[in-house]
Amino acid sequence: MTSNRTVSRVGVAAVGAYVGAQVVADITSVKIGTVFGLAVDMGTWIYPITFTLRDVVHKALGRRAARTLVLTAAAVNLAMAAYLQWVARQPSDPSYTLGNEFAAVLGPLWRIAVASILAEIASELLDTEVYHWFVRRVTTRYQWARVALSNAVSVPVDNVVFAVGAFGALPFLKEHPLTLPWASVWSIFVVNLAVKGAVSALSLPLIYLSADRDWQTDPHDA
DSSP states (O other), X not given: OOOHHHHHHHHHHHHHHHHHHHHHHHHHTXXXXXXXXXXXXXXXXXXXXXXXXXXXXXXXXXXXXXXXXXXXXXXHHHHHHHHHHHHHHSOOOTTOOOHHHHHHHHSXXXXXXXXXXXXXXXXXXXXXXXXXXXXXXXOSSOXXXXXXXXXXXXXXXXXXXXXXXXXXXXXXXXXSTTOOOHHHHHHHHHHHXXXXXXXXXXXXXXXXXXXXXXXXXXXXXX
């Protein structure tokens, strides 16, 4: 039988991996690359793993811990974006010749950063509730199924919030340089959804890193 200490260690490791993946995804999302000639933000290749990592934390440490993790990661990403922008705006020492390059690469695009953070909060909290509903109301068997269902619901929500928030012609952002025609936004949505769905599916085995908890008696999951 797996000890509580082992479960806690897995939970802590999943927390660290989750926050790390969130930070890397937010940094790399400022670059728009191509997949088969179609636009995709490059954070899409790592971000979907966070949905399954969130499930591992939920399984090992409970729903309250998972909610706290989501909000904490969002705060970390927001603080990171603000700090990077402050650093980018500081004058470079005369001996340092890469100040402009640093600012161009790591000075965050606030519209993308904010859209990404809002998408993370909305989708990951939704993932928490769907996952919890499944184990409390449906079954505690078929652990892959609880992850697959929660990811299937939350990934599209994340995708639409990000695509519309970052690139959509919203009434107050029509003149923003990142605003794209709705056809282009739809293309980004479709490609990102396909990539996120594939990466999310590949990450499903991570849920078996931790032993399951007693969902019916744990007061922290009521």
